[in-house]
Amino acid sequence: MNSRRTFIIQSVIGAASLSALASTTSCKNSKKPTSKGKQPIVISTWDFGVAANKAAWEVLGKSGRALDAVEKGVKIAEADLTNHTVGKGGYPDRDGHVTLDACIMDELGNCGSVAAMEHIAHPISVARLVMEKTPHVMLVGEGAMQFALENGFQRENLLTPESEEAWKEWLKEKKYNPVMNIENKSFATEKLPGNQYNHDTIGMLALDAEGNLSGACTTSGMAFKMHGRVGDSPIIGAGLYVDNEVGGATSTGVGEEVIRTVGSFLVVELMRQGYSPEDACKEAVLRIVKKKPDIAKDIQVGFLALNKQGEYGSYALQDGFTFAVCTDERQDLIEKGKFHYKSEPAK
Numbered sequence: 001m002n003s004r005r006t007f008i009i010q011s012v013i014g015a016a017s018l019s020a021l022a023s024t025t026s027c028k029n030s031k032k033p034t035s036k037g038k039q040p041i042v043i044s045t046w047d048f049g050v051a052a053n054k055a056a057w058e059v060l061g062k063s064g065r066a067l068d069a070v071e072k073g074v075k076i077a078e079a080d081l082t083n084h085t086v087g088k089g090g091y092p093d094r095d096g097h098v099t100l101d102a103c104i105m106d107e108l109g110n111c112g113s114v115a116a117m118e119h120i121a122h123p124i125s126v127a128r129l130v131m132e133k134t135p136h137v138m139l140v141g142e143g144a145m146q147f148a149l150e151n152g153f154q155r156e157n158l159l160t161p162e163s164e165e166a167w168k169e170w171l172k173e174k175k176y177n178p179v180m181n182i183e184n185k186s187f188a189t190e191k192l193p194g195n196q197y198n199h200d201t202i203g204m205l206a207l208d209a210e211g212n213l214s215g216a217c218t219t220s221g222m223a224f225k226m227h228g229r230v231g232d233s234p235i236i237g238a239g240l241y242v243d244n245e246v247g248g249a250t251s252t253g254v255g256e257e258v259i260r261t262v263g264s265f266l267v268v269e270l271m272r273q274g275y276s277p278e279d280a281c282k283e284a285v286l287r288i289v290k291k292k293p294d295i296a297k298d299i300q301v302g303f304l305a306l307n308k309q310g311e312y313g314s315y316a317l318q319d320g321f322t323f324a325v326c327t328d329e330r331q332d333l334i335e336k337g338k339f340h341y342k343s344e345p346a347k
Helices: 010-023 049-060 066-079 123-133 141-150 161-171 255-261 263-272 277-291
Strands: 041-045 100-105 111-117 138-140 201-207 213-219 240-243 247-253 301-307 312-318 322-327 333-336 338-341
Touching (some): 041 066, 041 301, 049 066, 066 100, 066 201, 100 123, 111 123, 123 138, 123 141, 123 213, 138 141, 213 240, 213 247, 240 263, 247 255, 247 263, 247 277, 255 263, 255 277, 263 301, 277 301, 277 312, 277 338
Antiparallel strands (some): 041 322, 100 213, 201 213, 240 247, 247 301, 322 333
16 A cells, blocks of 8 residues: 555646646735735645645735635636546546545634535535535535535536546456555656556645635545545544634645544644644654554655744655645745655656
């Protein structure tokens, strides 16, 4: 076992990443500082975060609210049919159902989430409505879909022809053998018989011109998972957590291990104790290593954090995790996260 989810072809990853970079010429729109004297900033997981950050900056650069920015940003990934880890282009579970998970959290501690939702292309927007229109935090399955339809969302077939083809290929052997870091184009692999394309998450954190933080996280989950499986992405405190006094954190990788450590909440609480964003992420990763040393060496989990001062950092179990950064001074930036274990690109 290498990490979670597999089966994205290198050419698809490369084309998607190049397209994102080409379309994202600049995130620079405004120099208005935050109330704390810092510039607005948006960060997100993986190379595909570049295009998502551009959309988020359309809000932040006009002194918009961080909550609006993160919703708009991750919807870019949800709508990208070449992204098989998020949204409508995501690969299905082993029964052929595309089920989506997402959560969102604002500067006031309000949060909303949906899990195992079918037929709705933008789970992040449904999660926001759960936050704003209901007394609940999470809706799941048919209930989440019913709520979305009642609020004007359209029912769609989310299983694209490419996803269906990959699923039928997987059914020949039904072998689960994911490849690590497939989201990073430098770690991408050729099509391998019996393997599935990898799945993962876009997590996004933003600090706006008022000095307020918000975050969003959305995924189609683990490729060919058991029907009904839910990972960390829609769980507040696991896949995402925001405390406007301190900072925010999000995660990517094998969600089960993030849930076991309540990873994003842990990162934020460590920052509250004075840890830098990077050091807080590292400590959360080491917690996984300590609890599950036999599992940790063969999987990927990465954390990304942003504090109230606009400082950011990341740390992952394995080499290969990347994240995207957009500020007034630094546009279209992809950074490589620090890591605990050295991994080799899949062959």
